[in-house]
Amino acid sequence: IHESHFLNSLSSLSVDAETLQKQIDELSSFSDSPAPSVTRILYSEKDVLSRRYIKNLMEASGLSVREDAIGNIFGRWTGSEPELAPVSTGSHTDAIPYSGKYDGVVGVLGAIEAINVLKRSSFKPKRSLDVIMFTSEEPTRFGIGCLGSRLLAGSKELAQQLEKTVDGQNVSFFYAAKSAGYMNVEKLSTVFLEKGSYSAFVELHIEQGPILEEEATSIGIVTAIAAPASIKVDFEGTGGHAGAVLMPKRNDAGLAAAELALAVEKHVLESGSIDTVGTVGILELHPGAINSIPSKSHLEIDTRDIDEERRNSVIDKIYESALSISKRRGVKLSEYKIVNQDPPALSDELIIKAAESASQELELTYKKMISRAYHDALFMARVSPMGMIFIPCYKGYSHKPEEFATIDHIADGVKVLALTLAKLSLS
Amino acid sequence: IHESHFLNSLSSLSVDAETLQKQIDELSSFSDSPAPSVTRILYSEKDVLSRRYIKNLMEASGLSVREDAIGNIFGRWTGSEPELAPVSTGSHTDAIPYSGKYDGVVGVLGAIEAINVLKRSSFKPKRSLDVIMFTSEEPTRFGIGCLGSRLLAGSKELAQQLEKTVDGQNVSFFYAAKSAGYMNVEKLSTVFLEKGSYSAFVELHIEQGPILEEEATSIGIVTAIAAPASIKVDFEGTGGHAGAVLMPKRNDAGLAAAELALAVEKHVLESGSIDTVGTVGILELHPGAINSIPSKSHLEIDTRDIDEERRNSVIDKIYESALSISKRRGVKLSEYKIVNQDPPALSDELIIKAAESASQELELTYKKMISRAYHDALFMARVSPMGMIFIPCYKGYSHKPEEFATIDHIADGVKVLALTLAKLSLS
Ligand SMILES: [Mn+2]
Ligand SMILES: [Mn+2]
Ligand SMILES: [Mn+2]
Ligand SMILES: [Mn+2]
Numbered sequence: 001i002h003e004s005h006f007l008n009s010l011s012s013l014s015v016d017a018e019t020l021q022k023q024i025d026e027l028s029s030f031s032d033s034p035a036p037s038v039t040r041i042l043y044s045e046k047d048v049l050s051r052r053y054i055k056n057l058m059e060a061s062g063l064s065v066r067e068d069a070i071g072n073i074f075g076r077w078t079g080s081e082p083e084l085a086p087v088s089t090g091s092h093t094d095a096i097p098y099s100g101k102y103d104g105v106v107g108v109l110g111a112i113e114a115i116n117v118l119k120r121s122s123f124k125p126k127r128s129l130d131v132i133m134f135t136s137e138e139p140t141r142f143g144i145g146c147l148g149s150r151l152l153a154g155s156k157e158l159a160q161q162l163e164k165t166v167d168g169q170n171v172s173f174f175y176a177a178k179s180a181g182y183m184n185v186e187k188l189s190t191v192f193l194e195k196g197s198y199s200a201f202v203e204l205h206i207e208q209g210p211i212l213e214e215e216a217t218s219i220g221i222v223t224a225i226a227a228p229a230s231i232k233v234d235f236e237g238t239g240g241h242a243g244a245v246l247m248p249k250r251n252d253a254g255l256a257a258a259e260l261a262l263a264v265e266k267h268v269l270e271s272g273s274i275d276t277v278g279t280v281g282i283l284e285l286h287p288g289a290i291n292s293i294p295s296k297s298h299l300e301i302d303t304r305d306i307d308e309e310r311r312n313s314v315i316d317k318i319y320e321s322a323l324s325i326s327k328r329r330g331v332k333l334s335e336y337k338i339v340n341q342d343p344p345a346l347s348d349e350l351i352i353k354a355a356e357s358a359s360q361e362l363e364l365t366y367k368k369m370i371s372r373a374y375h376d377a378l379f380m381a382r383v384s385p386m387g388m389i390f391i392p393c394y395k396g397y398s399h400k401p402e403e404f405a406t407i408d409h410i411a412d413g414v415k416v417l418a419l420t421l422a423k424l425s426l427s
Numbered sequence: 428i429h430e431s432h433f434l435n436s437l438s439s440l441s442v443d444a445e446t447l448q449k450q451i452d453e454l455s456s457f458s459d460s461p462a463p464s465v466t467r468i469l470y471s472e473k474d475v476l477s478r479r480y481i482k483n484l485m486e487a488s489g490l491s492v493r494e495d496a497i498g499n500i501f502g503r504w505t506g507s508e509p510e511l512a513p514v515s516t517g518s519h520t521d522a523i524p525y526s527g528k529y530d531g532v533v534g535v536l537g538a539i540e541a542i543n544v545l546k547r548s549s550f551k552p553k554r555s556l557d558v559i560m561f562t563s564e565e566p567t568r569f570g571i572g573c574l575g576s577r578l579l580a581g582s583k584e585l586a587q588q589l590e591k592t593v594d595g596q597n598v599s600f601f602y603a604a605k606s607a608g609y610m611n612v613e614k615l616s617t618v619f620l621e622k623g624s625y626s627a628f629v630e631l632h633i634e635q636g637p638i639l640e641e642e643a644t645s646i647g648i649v650t651a652i653a654a655p656a657s658i659k660v661d662f663e664g665t666g667g668h669a670g671a672v673l674m675p676k677r678n679d680a681g682l683a684a685a686e687l688a689l690a691v692e693k694h695v696l697e698s699g700s701i702d703t704v705g706t707v708g709i710l711e712l713h714p715g716a717i718n719s720i721p722s723k724s725h726l727e728i729d730t731r732d733i734d735e736e737r738r739n740s741v742i743d744k745i746y747e748s749a750l751s752i753s754k755r756r757g758v759k760l761s762e763y764k765i766v767n768q769d770p771p772a773l774s775d776e777l778i779i780k781a782a783e784s785a786s787q788e789l790e791l792t793y794k795k796m797i798s799r800a801y802h803d804a805l806f807m808a809r810v811s812p813m814g815m816i817f818i819p820c821y822k823g824y825s826h827k828p829e830e831f832a833t834i835d836h837i838a839d840g841v842k843v844l845a846l847t848l849a850k851l852s853l854s
Contacts, residue, residue: 098714139717208671226670230717241825242706242729243653243800244635247696249823254707255692258685265682269674279669280681281717283710287525290566290657290708290727292826300717302669373670396676398668399719 010361012121013418015113015411023109024410027053027093028101037401040095042136042147043071043180050093051180054133057112062119063131068191069184070177072148073133077115079125079425085199087125087424088384089114089417090132092148092376096140100403102393106410107204108133114204114418125425127199134376139230141167141176143300143339149376151191153383159188198384200351200424203377204417205388206405210396211369218412219366220390221355225381226275227308227344228374229315231301233260233322234335239287239295251330254285254294259329263321264301267314276310277372278303278318296334306370308343315341345378351387351424358419364412373398389416437788439548440845442540442838450536451837454480454520455528464828467522469563469574470498470607477520478607481560484539489546490558495618496611497604499575500560504542506552506852512626514552514851515811516541516844517559519575519803523567527830529820533837534631535560541631541845552852554626561803566657568594568603570727570766576803578618580810586615625811627778627851630804631844632815633832637823638796645839646793647817648782652808653702654735654771655801656742658728660687660749661762666714666722678757681712681721686756690748691728694741703737704799705730705745723761733797735770742768772805778814778851785846791839800825816843 030046030053033039040046054073058065063075079086091107111131118125135148142165144150150158163186165173177185184190207213212220237251261280268278282300301318305311319336326333352368359366369390371377377386391413394404457473457480460466467473481500485492490502506513518534538558545552562575569592571577577585590613592600604612611617634640639647664678688707695705709727728745732738746763753760779795786793796817798804804813818840821831 096714096716096719099716099719143717145718208668209673210676228670239827240823241635241800242708243655243704243731244823244825245704246636246701246799247692247704248701249637252692252706254710255688258688258707258710261682261685262689265674265679274673274675277670277672277674279679279718279720280685281669281712281719281721282715283681283685283712285708285710287523287827288709289523289526289826290570290729291572291706292523292526292708293706294708295827302717304670371670372673373668396667396671398671399714399716400666400722 013117013415014120015117015414017407017411020109020113020410021407023057024101024105027105027109033098037098038095038101039097040093042094042141043176047094048180054093054108058131061112061115063115069182069187070148070151070191071135071180071182072152072191075131077125077129079128081126082128084127085196086128086130087200087421088130088132088198089202089204089421090134091203091205092134092137094136094138096138096399098401099399100401102206102403102405103208103398104137106206106391106405106413110204110410110414110417113414114421117414117418118422123422127425129421129425137376142173145374146376146379149379151188152193153379154192162188193383195383200348201377201380201384201386202351202417202420203375203388204413205375205390206393206398207390208373208393208396208398212390212392213394213396215367217367218364218409219359219416220369221352221366222371222388222390223347223352223368224306225345225371225374225378226304226306227311227342228302228304229311229341230339231315231318232335232337232339233299233301235297235326235331236334237295237331240293242291242293245293250293252293253297253331256325256329256331257283257297257299259325260299260322264318267317268303271310271314273307273310275307276305276314278314304372306344342378345381345386347387348385351385354423355387355389355416355420358416358423362415362419364416389413389420440544440842441547442544442841444834444838447536447540447837448834450484451528451532454532454536460525464525465522465528466524467520469521469568470603474521475607481520481535485558488539488542490542496609496614497575497578497618498562498607498609499579499618502558504552504556506555508553509555511554512623513555513557514627514848515557515559515625516629516631516848517561518630518632519561519564521563521565523565523826525828526826527828529633529830529832530635530825531564533633533818533832533840537631537837537841537844540841541848544841544845545849550849554852556848556852564803569600572767572801573803573806576806578615579620580806581619589615620810622810627775628804628807628811628813629778629844629847630802630815631840632802632817633820633825634817635800635820635823635825639817639819640821640823642794644794645791645836646786646843647796648779648793649798649815649817650774650779650795651733652772652798652801652805653731653733654738654769655729655731656738656768657766658742658745659762659764659766660726660728662724662753662758663761664722664758667720669718669720672720677720679720680724680758683752683756683758684710684724684726686752687726687749691745694744694748695730698737698741700734700737702734703732703741705741731799733771769805772808772813774814775812778812781850782814782816782843782847785843785850789842789846791843816840816847
């Protein structure tokens with residue numbers, strides 16, 4: 001079968017939308033918070049269940065499954081020329097606390113269904129096709145986003161860091177991985193992929209923004225992924241009794257944190273670009289009692305931009321604010337740590353073209369766009385040409401229970417993914 | 428024995444400082460956080476252990492012990508005229524998270540030692556003497572400060588409220604009390620004391636402020652207790668993905684909370700009086716993930732003043748700020764609840780006089796002062812003439828591990844308490 005032959009049978013690309021929806025619903029039931037919210041944390045019991053579920057589906061689709069030392073899962077459909085670098089696709093199934101059931105999941109279950117679509121249409125791959133479920137795209141448990149893909153991309157810094165990484169309950173990364181069955185987790189360097197291991201990586205994902213829905217466009221083709229950075233800040237003050245310590249004697253670490261949170265917003269708004277965003281998603285006070293002046297506070301700040309320099313200048317200003325707040329309030333800036341400060345990634349022109357032709361051939365409207373959220377694709381771009389396919393989601397909602405995508409939009413995304421993978425496999 | 432005879436033997440008032448220090452140290456080991464911090468939460472295992480410890484000491488001192496339905500503990504030394512209203516003293520042993528070992532404890536262990544002092548000096552009480560350990564002075568678990576003394580003082584609102592009160596883990600007050608062995612907790616009205624049940628109540632406590640230490644004064648005699656109020660506030664915004672939602676589309680509940688925290692400080696400073704204080708000790712974000720815009724926030728605000736009207740005007744301004752922040756940021760003010768708003772209490776003139784003469788006779792320096800922290804004495808004042816004796820504490824520190832009082836200052840406080848109780852018992 002060569003491409004033109006295959007393309008003649010486009011009408012045979014049929015998605016089993018009903019089964020796919022059932023799988024999305026089933027997977028969402030592996031959750032540590034009540035429906036409709038989803039909470040699925042790395043190496044938790046629910047994460048292990050979702051891993052088993054994905055491996056079973058991969059096997060049912062005839063893929064040969066392997067897992068690496070940290071639990072990145074690979075399902076391979078071997079092509080007719082297995083010596084060529086394979087084409088890969090995939091996403092994640094972990095979910096931050098009280099989030100939704102589509103983020104990541106659509107790119108894993110959708111990828112397996114894309115394989116099914118191609119199999120049903122009698123497509124035969126030339127390059128092998130890999131479906132990947134990445135370990136811990138979300139930073140929830142160990143504070144490290146895209147842990148799995150970052151390590152796949154060969155980050156030696158991360159490998160070193162993971163040897164001493166612990167979670168909020170002081171459980172080590174190694175111990176947690178072993179609890180989930182990954183007994184060889186300490187062999188971190190076995191996870192690294194060489195550059196060129198894949199000829200392409202394509203990730204299907206909900207947009208997590210409102211543009212496609214507002215413009216009634218079916219498909220987004222990502223040209224670049226914004227540059228994310230995250231920062232941890234700790235302030236330490238004197239604390240004391242909320243009744244007895246008079247206002248002039250206070251060094252309130254909680255008010256320092258409140259000021260810094262507002263300063264983050266101010267610096268982001270001052271950047272002059274709509275593309276700069278900044279968020280304080282975590283703000284914790286110690287000891288956390290109504291009648292106790294906060295003696296410590298902890299913030300985690302996320303800031304992103306499509307322009308790396310502009311984002312870095314926001315980070316500099318946040319640091320200056322942290323310093324001046326600390327001085328003015330007489331609290332100690334006991335930690336200011338840039339946890340990661342990643343550059344943006346550009347999509348590969350050939351993959352963009354493949355996704356464009358796929359959309360055109362399937363008669364779906366599409367637009368080229370920027371991804372403001374980061375994805376495993378950001379790190380896969382370090383070792384492979386990369387591209388992403390977006391589908392519309394309700395009001396752009398994500399990371400909350402209201403996150404929603406219609407099964408028709410998902411099915412369209414799966415079709416475009418299937419056809420794009422087919423093209424890339426034959427190229 | 429009449430007063431003049433007893434007063435001649437003042438030199439016989441000797442405190443067993445070594446044993447008292449040992450007891451303070453032992454009690455601090457019943458803690459859910461590592462030393463030197465103390466965490467002892469109502470009806471927890473450690474609270475139950477501390478209750479047993481106190482009852483054993485009361486029995487060892489020859490007191491007859493009773494507990495009421497919610498676990499207020501009374502140890503009685505029956506006087507020669509048991510039909511007269513007794514004199515009472517006492518404080519609490521619960522401790523907020525990561526606090527110290529003196530707050531409350533000095534007024535319970537010190538009261539038992541004051542009884543020992545009087546017994547060793549061959550004093551015979553006319554009015555009976557009651558040592559009370561109050562249940563839950565701290566609001567930690569159920570958000571209600573002075574729960575035990577408030578109920579003793581006959582608060583029917585509190586009794587009603589307790590029927591449906593739950594803690595942060597949704598454990599009901601009744602269930603928690605039963606777990607600690609108080610099976611009759613539902614009979615709340617049996618806890619009420621009638622007005623006149625006691626002829627006097629005197630509480631010994633560390634100052635929790637720096638004045639006595641700075642002025643090198645041994646004893647503080649409290650003339651009034653400041654008026655405390657506490658408020659709970661919830662904001663609800665839209666939440667969403669920290670990368671994908673652009674700044675103009677945000678309704679960040681966390682930034683609303685940060686603004687309100689700073690507004691509390693501003694309104695308190697604007698009151699024009701050094702006596703006005705306000706604190707945001709609790710500020711929580713939901714879902715609490717670095718890459719998620721806070722969709723909900725929760726604040727708990729404590730504000731106090733010796734002037735009730737001035738404090739209430741601060742509360743009004745905080746409410747206005749909450750409303751205007753909510754409007755400006757497009758977040759919902761889903762809760763604004765004044766949990767309690769208590770009036771100040773004045774000490775009884777005769778008790779003040781008794782404590783003054785006691786200090787003079789013991790040749791200890793003393794000063795009359797205001798209590799900015801509230802105490803069980805604030806509520807005992809509703810059913811009994813009330814007074815308080817303060818002792819110096821290191822730098823005024825309280826509600827943190829660095830809280831400290833020298834055993835010499837504690838022993839002086841115990842002596843003044845003993846002599847004051849003796850005077851009140853004979854009057
Ligand atoms: Mn996500
Ligand atoms: Mn995702
Ligand atoms: Mn206290
Ligand atoms: Mn206290």
